[in-house]
Amino acid sequence: MTPAIPTIKMEKTDAVIIGGGPAGSIVASTLAKKGFEIILLEKRPQIGVPVRCGEATGSREEISRFIPIDETWILADINAARLIAPGGRIVEKHLPSVGVVLDRSRFDQALAGQAANSGADVRVHTEAVGLLRGKNCVEGVLARDHRTGKTYELNAKVTIGADGIEGFIGRWAGITRHLKLSAIHSAIQYLIEDDGLPRDTIELYAGRKIAPGGYAWVFPKQKGFANVGLGVDPTMIEENTAKDFLDRFVEQHFPNAKIHATVAGGTSGTKPLKTMVGNGVLLVGEAAHQNNPLSGGGIMNALEGAEEASKVLTEALTTGDVSCRFLEQYDSRWKNRVGHAITKFALLRKLIYRLEDHELDNIAAVLDGISRNGEDKPIDYAEIFKTAVKTAPGLIWKAKNLLW
Ligand SMILES: Cc1cc2nc3c(=O)[nH]c(=O)nc-3n(C[C@H](O)[C@H](O)[C@H](O)COP(=O)(O)OP(=O)(O)OC[C@H]3O[C@@H](n4cnc5c(N)ncnc54)[C@H](O)[C@@H]3O)c2cc1C
Structure with a gap:
């Protein structure tokens, strides 16, 4: 529920993005580069601090699609x-x-810096504390500046929840619920x-x-x-x-x-949301459960989710259609790109993490054989599954009972 707080002013913008993590910053820089007026809110005093991450992520090549590589934020290959x-x-x-270990604070700061350099207005110390609602449509947020203690209305054509796993935008908009x-x-x-x-x-x-x-x-x-x-x-x-x-x-x-x-x-650790959008509102990154439910990894997924979201948001802002029906294109784009894989990883999570230690040892023996035979071949999950089932047929029954 939107709290009743006296407001002091009202601002208008094309898009307000809540959350200065990787997802929010990439949406901000992409839309700002297209010439839209963007405000990004981050409740913490400093972007990327404190770090809550293992900091391992994809390859230099994958990252460089989103930001030029800077050795100051790469700690190890x-x-x-x-x-x-x-x-x-x-x-x-x-x-x-295959990947790198990041200095996540510096990485997040570089992404937010890229957004600011592209023209986005990045505001730290500023928290979204409620949604502005029009007739059947989200129309921005109520923002609180923690330095001044003042609260103001930010009226936006579209509101983007990039506020992470603890985010409230999805819940206020009725898109997500508390995770079990x-x-x-x-x-x-x-x-x-x-x-x-x-x-x-x-x-x-x-x-x-x-x-x-x-x-x-x-x-x-x-x-x-x-x-x-x-x-x-x-x-x-x-x-x-x-x-x-x-x-x-x-x-x-x-x-x-x-x-x-x-x-x-x-x-x-769940499968993808049925929808990540509502009228005038869209979720991205961990706020939209886009991370890998098996490994927990979410940095690359947040970047890719932001890329897909930005494509649809660009069209929505250009045509002026921010309806749920229009934004739903993002749901299907995401499902085709990563979402189907996430569904499989969510099922695997249910199975693998409930196996007994001796069953995990059996699977490790299978993996060991496969990796010795094809040292430099890419990982073939179908082959692993087939061989594991041949080696330990009981796994099929376990899978059946755990998954269905
Ligand atoms: C212990 C741990 C280890 C992890 N290790 C890895 C790893 O090794 N590799 C990997 O890929 N992933 C890892 N992850 C997951 C990864 O950190 C997230 O998936 C990733 O940060 C998601 O990016 P995001 O931009 O969606 O959200 P976040 O990075 O969570 O950013 C959300 C931002 O929104 C801000 N915010 C929230 N609410 C508001 C509000 N109301 N107003 C304004 N701002 C708000 C938050 O302060 C935050 O800065 C780990 C997670 C944890 C907890």
Whole structure:
């Protein structure tokens, strides 16, 4: 519900974007470059601070489609991935230049800087605290400037919720609801310093005792530093906390590590929303559940979601049609580009994270065989699934019971 707060002024703009993360900044820069008047609101005092992210993402090539690469926000290149099964089997895959580990604060600041340089009005310290509603249509937001304590109306032809997993734009507009507890990865991470860290290889640890309903990660940063974290399904950890599991993991694998910082947060683990739009309003990035529900990763998806959203928003603002019916093109564009894959990952999440440790060990053995036979071939998920089922036919029954 929109709170009753005295307002002091009214501004008009073409689009107001709520959230200065990757999704919001890319929509802002794309629309501003087309000549539209754009205001981007970020409630925090500084873009990208604090970081709530493992900071591992796609390749330099993929990122450079959205912003020119700047070495100041790349901390490490990823050239291999190591999966460590509960029984200790290590499956290693050489994946040259598959991704990078970012300095996420600097990266988000660079994206917001790109938006500002393109002509967008980027306002930090400014929170959307309610929606402005016209007849059956969202017409902007009520914005509060935390520096002055003043609240004002921002009237916009279209309102874009890029406000992340905790965002309210989708809920106020009636597009999203509270996520069920089982649909959230509850994540915690330490920035550690240690001598025994991998260099250009990410490590993923699976197992019920390590991270029930999720996995643990080691993402190397600059020499001697790494993000070490884990995500769990909060309904599977009984009276423990995610921190209990992380403390145990760090104690076991990096007993001499120095912990410099702690990050905690959640990511959504669900299939795509039925719709991400309403009359005069559209959601993008994690606010629209666009992240990968299996891994929790959402940086590249936010950029790609923003790209699709911007195409439809450009047409909507050009033609003056911001109706739900027009904006729905974005739903189908997203589904065709990434959404169908997200649906599959959501099903896989339900299956994989409920397997017993010995079943995960069996799958790791299958993966090990495949990766030894085709060291430099891309990952073929269909082949993995077929071989896993042949090796452990019981998985089919487990899948049937868990998924349907
Ligand atoms: C612990 C953890 C580890 C992760 N690790 C990875 C990883 O390694 N790789 C990866 O790809 N993804 C990772 N993710 C997910 C990734 O961080 C998100 O998917 C990504 O940030 C989504 O980008 P976004 O722009 O949609 O939203 P966000 O980056 O969340 O940006 C939303 C912004 O909106 C602002 N905001 C919210 N409400 C308002 C309001 N009312 N008014 C104004 N501003 C508002 C917020 O302050 C925030 O800055 C991780 C997430 C967590 C929690």
